[in-house]
Amino acid sequence: MIAENMKPRVAGNSVIRQMFEEGKKMAQVVGPENVYDFSLGNPNVPAPRAVSDAIVDILQNEDPIRVHGYMSNAGFEETRQAIAEDLNRRYGTAYRAENVIMSAGAGSALNVALKTILDPGDEVIVFAPYFVEYKNYIGNFYAETVEVAPRPDGSFLPDMEGLRKAVTEKTKAIIVNTPNNPTGVVYPETVIRQLAEILAEESERIGHPIYLISDEPYRELVYGDAEVPHIPDYYDNTIICYSYSKSLSLPGERIGYVLVPDASDDSQEFITAATIANRIIGIVNAPSLIQLAITRCLDAKADIAFYEKNGRTLYDGLTEAGYDCLEPRGAFYLWVKSPDEDETEFVGRLKEEHILVTPGSAFAGPGYIRISYCVAYDTIVNSLPGFRRVAEKYSLETR
Amino acid sequence: MIAENMKPRVAGNSVIRQMFEEGKKMAQVVGPENVYDFSLGNPNVPAPRAVSDAIVDILQNEDPIRVHGYMSNAGFEETRQAIAEDLNRRYGTAYRAENVIMSAGAGSALNVALKTILDPGDEVIVFAPYFVEYKNYIGNFYAETVEVAPRPDGSFLPDMEGLRKAVTEKTKAIIVNTPNNPTGVVYPETVIRQLAEILAEESERIGHPIYLISDEPYRELVYGDAEVPHIPDYYDNTIICYSYSKSLSLPGERIGYVLVPDASDDSQEFITAATIANRIIGIVNAPSLIQLAITRCLDAKADIAFYEKNGRTLYDGLTEAGYDCLEPRGAFYLWVKSPDEDETEFVGRLKEEHILVTPGSAFAGPGYIRISYCVAYDTIVNSLPGFRRVAEKYSLETR
Numbered sequence: 195m196i197a198e199n200m201k202p203r204v205a206g207n208s209v210i211r212q213m214f215e216e217g218k219k220m221a222q223v224v225g226p227e228n229v230y231d232f233s234l235g236n237p238n239v240p241a242p243r244a245v246s247d248a249i250v251d252i253l254q255n256e257d258p259i260r261v262h263g264y265m266s267n268a269g270f271e272e273t274r275q276a277i278a279e280d281l282n283r284r285y286g287t288a289y290r291a292e293n294v295i296m297s298a299g300a301g302s303a304l305n306v307a308l309k310t311i312l313d314p315g316d317e318v319i320v321f322a323p324y325f326v327e328y329k330n331y332i333g334n335f336y337a338e339t340v341e342v343a344p345r346p347d348g349s350f351l352p353d354m355e356g357l358r359k360a361v362t363e364k365t366k367a368i369i370v371n372t373p374n375n376p377t378g379v380v381y382p383e384t385v386i387r388q389l390a391e392i393l394a395e396e397s398e399r400i401g402h403p404i405y406l407i408s409d410e411p412y413r414e415l416v417y418g419d420a421e422v423p424h425i426p427d428y429y430d431n432t433i434i435c436y437s438y439s440k441s442l443s444l445p446g447e448r449i450g451y452v453l454v455p456d457a458s459d460d461s462q463e464f465i466t467a468a469t470i471a472n473r474i475i476g477i478v479n480a481p482s483l484i485q486l487a488i489t490r491c492l493d494a495k496a497d498i499a500f501y502e503k504n505g506r507t508l509y510d511g512l513t514e515a516g517y518d519c520l521e522p523r524g525a526f527y528l529w530v531k532s533p534d535e536d537e538t539e540f541v542g543r544l545k546e547e548h549i550l551v552t553p554g555s556a557f558a559g560p561g562y563i564r565i566s567y568c569v570a571y572d573t574i575v576n577s578l579p580g581f582r583r584v585a586e587k588y589s590l591e592t593r
Numbered sequence: 594m595i596a597e598n599m600k601p602r603v604a605g606n607s608v609i610r611q612m613f614e615e616g617k618k619m620a621q622v623v624g625p626e627n628v629y630d631f632s633l634g635n636p637n638v639p640a641p642r643a644v645s646d647a648i649v650d651i652l653q654n655e656d657p658i659r660v661h662g663y664m665s666n667a668g669f670e671e672t673r674q675a676i677a678e679d680l681n682r683r684y685g686t687a688y689r690a691e692n693v694i695m696s697a698g699a700g701s702a703l704n705v706a707l708k709t710i711l712d713p714g715d716e717v718i719v720f721a722p723y724f725v726e727y728k729n730y731i732g733n734f735y736a737e738t739v740e741v742a743p744r745p746d747g748s749f750l751p752d753m754e755g756l757r758k759a760v761t762e763k764t765k766a767i768i769v770n771t772p773n774n775p776t777g778v779v780y781p782e783t784v785i786r787q788l789a790e791i792l793a794e795e796s797e798r799i800g801h802p803i804y805l806i807s808d809e810p811y812r813e814l815v816y817g818d819a820e821v822p823h824i825p826d827y828y829d830n831t832i833i834c835y836s837y838s839k840s841l842s843l844p845g846e847r848i849g850y851v852l853v854p855d856a857s858d859d860s861q862e863f864i865t866a867a868t869i870a871n872r873i874i875g876i877v878n879a880p881s882l883i884q885l886a887i888t889r890c891l892d893a894k895a896d897i898a899f900y901e902k903n904g905r906t907l908y909d910g911l912t913e914a915g916y917d918c919l920e921p922r923g924a925f926y927l928w929v930k931s932p933d934e935d936e937t938e939f940v941g942r943l944k945e946e947h948i949l950v951t952p953g954s955a956f957a958g959p960g961y962i963r964i965s966y967c968v969a970y971d972t973i974v975n976s977l978p979g980f981r982r983v984a985e986k987y988s989l990e991t992r
């Protein structure tokens with residue numbers, strides 16, 4: 195009796211979640227301190243203290259009917275205004291509250307943006323490897339995901355020629371994710387410029403705009419000298435999907451937004467439709483108390499230095515052990531070339547060392563693995579001997 | 594550039610919301626105390642104190658990483674377990690945590706249940722008048738809403754013959770909502786029995802089960818001797834969509850659940866698919882802090898006596914003034930026959946008295962209006978002279 199549409203999804207239930215369950219079982223057998231679980235993207239830095247202080251203060255001093263009530267489907271005016279002003283301060287933009295639609299995290303923001311523009315049969319382009327859920331989100335509207343293969347140079351920057359070839363008259367949007375899950379890559383400004391140029395040309399060619407949907411849950415999580423350009427400055431038809439899941443360590447609370455710049459095509463109609471989409475996908479509005487809480491915490495940030503140290507330690511450790519890793523620039527993922535052509539073999543060998551990682555094919559990136567380093571520092575340090583043992587086994591084989 | 598699918602929705606933007614905006618403007622002109630806004634279903638009884646106490650306690654004493662973190666897409670185990678046990682105590686059932694999938698309110702629960710079973714072209718039956726959003730929710734999956742017209746007896750109980758005629762081989766589900774929005778009717782046990790009988794027979798006839806999706810945000814809001822039967826006791830293929838929006842006055846927080854009884858067809862597969870649906874519609878999981886908070890407040894209730902008094906006062910006042918009203922048994926809506934064949938005329942006349950109500954046609958129930966009485970008691974008392982003046986005008990005309 196399950197929908198045909200859901201059957202393949204039930205069958206192919208998320209690899210990441212399966213890992214999670216396996217990890218729990220393994221922990222029961224060998225003890226949780228001896229399992230190195232790098233499979234999930236669940237932040238392990240606590241939310242800044244300012245968030246709980248704000249919540250308590252709101253509960254003690256504000257009208258509960260307003261605090262817990264329905265509001266405009268786009269969110270509290272004061273929250274949207276504060277976010278617009280914060281963006282304006284940081285990026286020199288001129289956003290107003292109207293440009294911001296509060297959503298239940300980036301997952302929800304992406305669904306709202308896609309529902310606003312997609313009809314069955316439409317196409318959305320993504321650069322492989324990519325966050326697996328995009329395909330499901332796009333599929334929610336019976337539209338097609340068109341994958342652009344990675345550049346052969348191993349940089350995991352977008353392949354511009356591949357992008358050109360992927361555009362058809364059915365192309366409605368492209369999803370861009372920088373800092374990137376699963377690669378940890380941050381696209382430099384030159385890449386954004388190139389992307390903008392090609393999208394403008396291709397929009398012209400096919401006779402309608404291609405929206406650039408910028409999925410930015412990792413926007414604040416960048417290391418060293420990496421910088422994340424504000425994409426609407428480069429391409430008018432940019433729609434930003436933001437989340438506080440990682441920047442404020444609030445993933446369970448479901449809070450983020452869709453940003454629709456005035457310069458984008460049909461921006462007014464887009465805003466109206468997206469607000470309705472927020473309502474009719476059933477979320478109605480982003481959770482209310484947490485909207486009010488983040489309004490007061492826009493300057494706060496989770497402890498990013500923690501992730502940076504983790505990423506660095508892991509990168510150094512694995513590189514020394516002989517693995518070929520992409521240097522982590524943002525997010526909290528390390529993308530590692532599998533010494534085995536079939537990376538699931540490699541994943542299996544790591545599992546023997548009680549190290550749980552995600553095979554790249556779960557992100558349409560076979561031949562690689564993703565190591566999620568939002569874990570305790572000790573987990574990283576203690577996992578390194580296991581990684582080294584596996585490296586040695588491969589060296590023996592390949593020698 | 595907006596999706597074809599969204600265009601009619603943008604054009605026909607919710608009547609209820611338009612009212613809301615008009616009301617705001619009117620309040621600016623004549624003063625908010627002189628506007629009697631009965632258009633929205635936003636609870637105006639504060640959430641029980643237990644909820645904010647629970648939130649503060651959780652923030653002060655529990656691990657923030659867990660409190661604000663991702664959890665299983667179905668929700669916290671402890672929350673689902675507590676809800677199952679609470680239901681078992683109240684209904685003598687034997688639910689387990691696995692039967693409960695936490696959702697972002699009933700709106701989201703309905704979307705999850707519908708996504709689990711609907712493919713494009715499938716049909717879902719509803720009894721008119723009905724909550725307008727059902728049509729949008731069903732439309733999210735490119736399925737069709739099949740309306741059963743009200744019984745001619747004015748009882749606004751479901752028309753069983755109409756139901757039989759509405760079933761086709763494409764029927765996947767029926768949505769039932771008791772206590773009802775917009776009529777305030779509560780279906781008695783005999784009606785549930787009849788419904789169950791017909792659905793069982795029709796399922797047999799068409800060769801596959803028809804799910805009864807029971808939308809229960811108003812389950813606890815019943816007055817006098819009205820009782821809401823636990824529908825799974827009567828019909829195995831019942832899926833309950835519950836919400837704490839009204840029972841705990843937490844509509845903005847987005848918290849509720851889908852209940853899938855073991856006795857329903859393919860219950861295991863349904864639970865798996867619904868959990869995935871929760872994730873891929875972008876909600877990922879019901880908001881975390883509020884899940885933990887309600888876990889501790891399952892015995893609490895918003896002040897229902899307040900709504901009962903409102904409903905009674907309004908019903909008595911309008912009946913005395915000569916209006917034909919359905920006696921309010923549950924929810925917080927009064928369903929009133931329009932003295933004008935075109936109820937929008939009637940709505941217009943009320944508006945001249947600064948009384949804002951919703952025309953029945955917004956619920957596929959023309960010839961009636963819905964008065965939402967989750968307002969201050971004074972609003973009701975002070976609106977009665979206006980209602981009387983309009984009644985007099987109609988009497989003059991019809992005399």
Ligand SMILES: Cc1ncc(COP(=O)(O)O)c(C=O)c1O
Pocket residue numbers: 235298299300301302325371375409411436437438439445450875877
């Ligand atoms: C690239 C990317 N996009 C979106 C999301 C969804 O995040 P949320 O819905 O919690 O904001 C995630 C979560 O891991 C992600 O990695």
Ligand SMILES: Cc1ncc(COP(=O)(O)O)c(C=O)c1O
Pocket residue numbers: 476478634697698699700701724770773774808810835836837838844849
């Ligand atoms: C009949 C009915 N179903 C569902 C809902 C949605 O409620 P929730 O806030 O739980 O999504 C409402 C809200 O007014 C309603 O009246």
